[in-house]
Amino acid sequence: MTPKQQALFEARANIAKALAHPTRLFIVDMLSKGERCVCELREAVGADVSTVSKHLSVLKKAGILEDDKRGLQVYYRLRCSCVLSFFNCLEGVLRENAKKQLALME
């Protein structure tokens, strides 16, 4: 792995890492339907606000989300819809896994 490759794959891994948490995937899924403020997300997630806020900042730092403040609320949204192809990938693997499970049972 050349240093150049190293850097490329590290950049990619940073984004993948940001997505690699159930709560953060849930948030991304919610935001794929439209922007939400922190309090709405907090409610849906059901964890401490500070926890949710930190998850949001992880996603933002990775460039997956963007936010803007309107009055007291901060609204978050997806920065590019390409994130949905990510879910395709995950679903694809899960489907394969399920298929294999079935096959093993016979």
Place this chain on the structure above:
Amino acid sequence: MTPKQQALFEARANIAKALAHPTRLFIVDMLSKGERCVCELREAVGADVSTVSKHLSVLKKAGILEDDKRGLQVYYRLRCSCVLSFFNCLEGVLRENAKKQLALME
């Protein structure tokens, strides 16, 4: 988040987690070009064999890779090509990030 959703997003996150490491992304990228044995991967990655082996087992456990032994070597390959849409996603975000960087410089 209902328990059902919880379970779904955990399953997805497990796959995402398996992909969230530069070396593992590199391996997946290599395997997208065809199967490889551990020693070839080890050579390309340039880390201890045991390290590479552990990365492979993480990917396999997540259902992303499958392997089979032929003689002394163990060959690994992608289990479904959908993983490539994952790279699309990562590239998309990286592109957006780069665009923003450019915009900020003006």
Place this chain on the structure above:
DNA sequence: ATACTATTTGGTAGTTTAGCCAAATACTTT
């Protein structure tokens, strides 16, 4: 200014992860 609401930040304890070495396992060749 004060009180109130929404969000972020700092600190901490517990858990998970990564990478190396050494040892075990599996297969092949002599």
Place this chain on the structure above:
DNA sequence: AAAGTATTTGGCTAAACTACCAAATAGTAT
């Protein structure tokens, strides 16, 4: 069966991550 090669597993330490609480910050309303 003994020696050699390929791979996996166990053990260990250092680093990274998560969730909560408490405290700080930012904006709004009285």
